[in-house]
């Protein structure tokens with residue numbers, strides 16, 4: 003598959019999708035509390051998308067059943083919302099969602115601490131993962147490479163003693179959720195695909211407090227850390243412009 007370059011008009015459309023994703027995520031963030039189930043979060047998001055008239059990007063994608071992925075604690079990504087999964091004080095939950103508006107996708111994720119009793123080491127995992135995403139985004143400009151982006155993410159994570167998940171990567175995005183190229187959260191500077199003006203990519207570091215290895219549970223979706231350590235995930239949809247990175251999901 004080839005990389006699909008977007009016109010400024012198409013990027014404007016993707017900005018709208020990105021804004022709606024942001025709005026949904028902020029609403030869900032406010033609904034995160036001890037005692038809420040991950041299905042409660044799903045319902046908040048689904049109702050908001052319906053109200054706005056945005057089509058959920060995840061529901062039905064390869065048979066995925068929900069509009070959100072909600073991944074708690076040692077769950078890395080693709081946790082399925084459930085009434086049985088009730089959040090507790092001190093948990094962390096990754097909320098990942100996407101929408102389609104006028105044919106164009108937006109995709110973003112945040113990880114949120116539940117309540118006020120979050121352990122300092124857990125807070126550090128969240129802060130470092132967000133910082134690693136920001137560091138990757140700072141590399142984005144025409145002529146930079148995906149290796150520059152991945153290396154920037156990886157350096158921030160590993161300097162703090164955490165590890166980068168290899169089995170899942172970011173991706174091109176546009177009129178499909180997943181387009182070329184793949185966007186790893188690791189790499190070597192100067193290597194890999196060169197970024198060009200008009201590319202739009204989702205950068206989404208998944209960072210484990212312990213070892214990088216993950217496994218997928220028998221539900222066929224939920225990825226967890228093999229060592230049971232906590233995992234965090236942040237994602238933005240980012241356009242490559244002559245001026246550098248434009249974050250479409252903020």
Ligand code: MF3
Nearest residue numbers: 059060063066071080098109
């Ligand atoms: N942000 C994730 C991704 O880009 C979420 C996809 S979940 C799925 O892969 F359900 F849609 F597969």
Ligand code: CO
Nearest residue numbers: 109204206237
């Ligand atoms: Co994504």
